[in-house]
Amino acid sequence: MKVLRLADPEKxxxxxxCMFACSRKNARDPRMGIGHxxxxxxxxxxxERGATVIFCHACAEPPCAQVxxxxxxxxxxxxxxxxxxxxxxxxxxxxxxxxxxxxxxxDDGKIAVCVHCGYCVDFCPHGVLxxxxx
Amino acid sequence: MRDRVLRINLTDYSYEVExxxxxxxxxxxxxxxxxxxxxxxxxxxxxDPLSEENVIVFAxxxxxxxxxxxxxxxAMFKSPLTGELGESHxxxxxxxxxxxxxxxxxxxxGRSDKPVYVVVDEDRVHFRDGRSLRGIRDSLxxxxxxxxxxxxxxxxxxxxxGYGGEKLVRFACVTTETYRHFGRLxxxxxxxxxxxxxxxxxxxxxxxxxxxxxxxxxxxxIYRLGVESDAMKKYHLLGTAExxxxxxxxxxxxxxxxxxxxxxxxxxxxxxxxxxxxGRRIACAHCPTACIHIAVLRQEYENERYFxxxxxxxxxxxxxxxxGSMIGVTRRDDLLRLIHRVETYGLDAISTGVCLxxxxxxxxxxxxSEKETIVRLSFGDADSYLKAIDYLVEQPNEFYEAxxxxxxxxxKKYGGEEFAIAVAGNEIPGYNTGYANYVGLLIxxxxxxxxxxxxxxxxxxxxxxxxxxxxxxxxxxxxxxxLSSLVVCFFARGVFSPELVSxxxxxxxxxxxxDELNEAGRRIYLEKxxxxxxxxxxxxxxxxxxxxxxxxxxxxxxxRGYFEEALxxxxxxxxxxx
Ligand code: SF4
Ligand code: SF4
Ligand code: SF4
Numbered sequence: 001m002k003v004l005r006l007a008d009p010e011k012x013x014x015x016x017x018c019m020f021a022c023s024r025k026n027a028r029d030p031r032m033g034i035g036h037x038x039x040x041x042x043x044x045x046x047x048e049r050g051a052t053v054i055f056c057h058a059c060a061e062p063p064c065a066q067v068x069x070x071x072x073x074x075x076x077x078x079x080x081x082x083x084x085x086x087x088x089x090x091x092x093x094x095x096x097x098x099x100x101x102x103x104x105x106x107d108d109g110k111i112a113v114c115v116h117c118g119y120c121v122d123f124c125p126h127g128v129l130x131x132x133x134x
Numbered sequence: 135m136r137d138r139v140l141r142i143n144l145t146d147y148s149y150e151v152e153x154x155x156x157x158x159x160x161x162x163x164x165x166x167x168x169x170x171x172x173x174x175x176x177x178x179x180x181x182d183p184l185s186e187e188n189v190i191v192f193a194x195x196x197x198x199x200x201x202x203x204x205x206x207x208x209a210m211f212k213s214p215l216t217g218e219l220g221e222s223h224x225x226x227x228x229x230x231x232x233x234x235x236x237x238x239x240x241x242x243x244g245r246s247d248k249p250v251y252v253v254v255d256e257d258r259v260h261f262r263d264g265r266s267l268r269g270i271r272d273s274l275x276x277x278x279x280x281x282x283x284x285x286x287x288x289x290x291x292x293x294x295x296g297y298g299g300e301k302l303v304r305f306a307c308v309t310t311e312t313y314r315h316f317g318r319l320x321x322x323x324x325x326x327x328x329x330x331x332x333x334x335x336x337x338x339x340x341x342x343x344x345x346x347x348x349x350x351x352x353x354x355x356i357y358r359l360g361v362e363s364d365a366m367k368k369y370h371l372l373g374t375a376e377x378x379x380x381x382x383x384x385x386x387x388x389x390x391x392x393x394x395x396x397x398x399x400x401x402x403x404x405x406x407x408x409x410x411x412x413g414r415r416i417a418c419a420h421c422p423t424a425c426i427h428i429a430v431l432r433q434e435y436e437n438e439r440y441f442x443x444x445x446x447x448x449x450x451x452x453x454x455x456x457x458g459s460m461i462g463v464t465r466r467d468d469l470l471r472l473i474h475r476v477e478t479y480g481l482d483a484i485s486t487g488v489c490l491x492x493x494x495x496x497x498x499x500x501x502x503s504e505k506e507t508i509v510r511l512s513f514g515d516a517d518s519y520l521k522a523i524d525y526l527v528e529q530p531n532e533f534y535e536a537x538x539x540x541x542x543x544x545x546k547k548y549g550g551e552e553f554a555i556a557v558a559g560n561e562i563p564g565y566n567t568g569y570a571n572y573v574g575l576l577i578x579x580x581x582x583x584x585x586x587x588x589x590x591x592x593x594x595x596x597x598x599x600x601x602x603x604x605x606x607x608x609x610x611x612x613x614x615x616x617l618s619s620l621v622v623c624f625f626a627r628g629v630f631s632p633e634l635v636s637x638x639x640x641x642x643x644x645x646x647x648x649d650e651l652n653e654a655g656r657r658i659y660l661e662k663x664x665x666x667x668x669x670x671x672x673x674x675x676x677x678x679x680x681x682x683x684x685x686x687x688x689x690x691x692x693x694r695g696y697f698e699e700a701l702x703x704x705x706x707x708x709x710x711x712x
Contacts, residue, residue: 013415013416015417015420016230017421019288020202024349024350027350029342030343030346032199032342032349033230033233033341034230034234034288035338041288042288045281046281048313048428050416051416105338107340125361125422126424
């Protein structure tokens with residue numbers, strides 16, 4: 001199974017193209033915006049300290065899935081989780097369970113989390129992200 | 135298309151949301167709708183810009199969130215520097231954050247009694263007490279505090295004035311994301327006059343394209359064009375700072391208040407900055423180019439050995455001109471220290487540099503004395519300029535009070551108008567390239583050199599007849615109205631051809647052919663001229679300071695006759711028809 005990894009976080013310029021890509025990844029229902037993205041480009045307390053990205057780092061034993069009351073999040077082979085949108089209540093219990101803050105609220109109340117599809121890698125112009133075999 | 139306009143009133147802390155489909159249909163977005171919203175919101179176009187009557191419009195456009203490079207926000211207000219229409223564009227994350235909160239524009243009206251800042255969320259506006267945040271001299275600290283208390287990491291934009299705005303310096307700017315500015319024409323002072331410290335915008339609304347498949351294709355095409363073609367190369371490499379040496383070789387780099395046109399300035403060239411000081415690049419939201427060049431300045435503590443502080447300072451061509459060559463500063467560290475000071479206070483760097491340059495020459499010529507300037511200003515002396523910048527903000531005497539109102543005001547009061555390098559009250563950008571640049575400044579929309587292609591026209595076709603230069607400038611400016619209505623970054627203008635813009639509209643469900651786009655540009659241009667006219671704009675040769683006709687340019691010493699002909703033609707063909 002493949003997973004999304006940081007190739008070099010120090011190279012991130014904070015452009016957020018990865019976020020826009022992630023929101024757009026669903027070919028049938030691509031979204032314009034960042035609200036469906038399972039990844040966040042953030043400044044390090046102000047851009048004078050640079051930027052980085054936050055996304056699921058594919059826990060081997062995902063606490064977010066353990067606390068999900070409806071099994072919308074399930075452990076995924078290779079680490080991390082799969083996400084079944086239709087089962088998600090939008091209770092946000094998983095948001096608290098993920099200590100790295102890699103689960104994000106969506107504009108429709110549900111959540112967005114990286115499922116390691118790799119779509120964003122092609123749109124990071126600076127080699128910050130890569131997909132590797134877990 | 136997004137058509138929601140948020141109206142915030144600071145006088146009674148209220149807000150409302152309007153749906154305005156007709157507005158975006160007719161005027162696209164960005165500049166196009168800002169002109170309309172400004173006109174309808176400003177009850178009295180003649181009102182004092184620092185009074186409660188002034189309004190601020192922020193607008194993004196239909197390409198915001200949809201495509202790369204659609205990273206700019208347009209601000210429109212009445213300028214406290216010139217008394218005319220103020221327009222300023224900034225990158226950062228403001229455009230995407232405002233769109234993600236669901237709005238295509240935001241209008242700020244009225245004046246708060248007490249200092250406040252405003253938080254714009256997807257469905258609410260919060261007015262927050264700002265009394266404890268007043269008087270913070272370093273505006274970087276203000277934004278760190280706001281980031282800390284307001285949250286929304288990665289989903290927000292912090293739009294704030296600095297101490298300069300609080301002190302009502304008429305060319306104070308508004309800064310977003312530390313390094314991007316609504317730089318020109320004094321929006322910071324308008325914030326200050328409204329007791330508005332900052333606006334925090336956050337949201338994550340998403341929008342659906344009409345045609346998903348086509349949308350993803352066009353997106354990919356624009357992305358490829360941006361990262362692969364050489365349309366963006368200049369900004370990829372050295373940034374605009376790459377212009378320093380070529381412009382100097384052409385004798386087009388303004389030096390020492392435009393008294394000279396050559397200076398040894400290798401140390402502050404784009405090459406030198408990149409090689410010795412460049413520490414990081416960052417990007418506006420949704421921009422693959424990351425043109426923001428940030429230098430590292432390592433400084434030892436004054437009184438303690440082996441203690442260092444490390445400052446991160448963004449630079450580009452305009453800053454190198456204004457706080458470098460224009461005031462004779464040619465050492466890299468000196469330049470960076472000056473930029474940092476200006477950034478700390480939130481001032482427009484171009485206006486600051488030009489004001490300092492004028493003050494220096496005025497002192498040299500005895501127009502003013504050290505009693506006025508307090509410090510002994512002299513070209514190249516960065517330490518004296520650092521102090522003078524403090525005085526510009528603190529305004530300890532009448533002289534600095536006047537200078538904080540811009541170079542035109544100060545020169546009117548003290549003399550030396552012949553060498554006050556401003557056009558109609560706006561300190562000029564650094565392109566002493568020839569006729570087209572100055573014609574452009576006279577008839578252009580004046581928020582910066584980017585509003586008219588004059589400086590590049592001078593370089594590409596230096597021998598144009600006056601009338602032709604006017605036609606070319608106006609035509610270019612009409613097209614730029616389209617780009618700044620979409621709103622895409624002008625640096626990507628090589629990517630967004632009319633044909634591509636038209637194609638990019640399709641998957642969003644908007645039919646706009648190339649002809650229609652050009653026509654929209656023409657209409658928006660004329661609307662803006664009309665608005666400017668109503669606010670008192672009459673281009674005139676007397677707007678140009680004498681100095682412009684004295685210093686050598688690449689086209690030789692400029693003749694008045696050329697400008698007379700150009701203006702005459704412009705007034706007849708364009709201005710009078712509006
Ligand atoms: S979302 Fe967070 S908790 Fe869940 S697998 Fe990823 S990193 Fe682990
Ligand atoms: S790998 Fe896929 S799901 Fe994860 S951030 Fe990238 S696009 Fe989103
Ligand atoms: S696309 Fe790359 S450089 Fe841009 S924010 Fe994402 S990880 Fe950082």
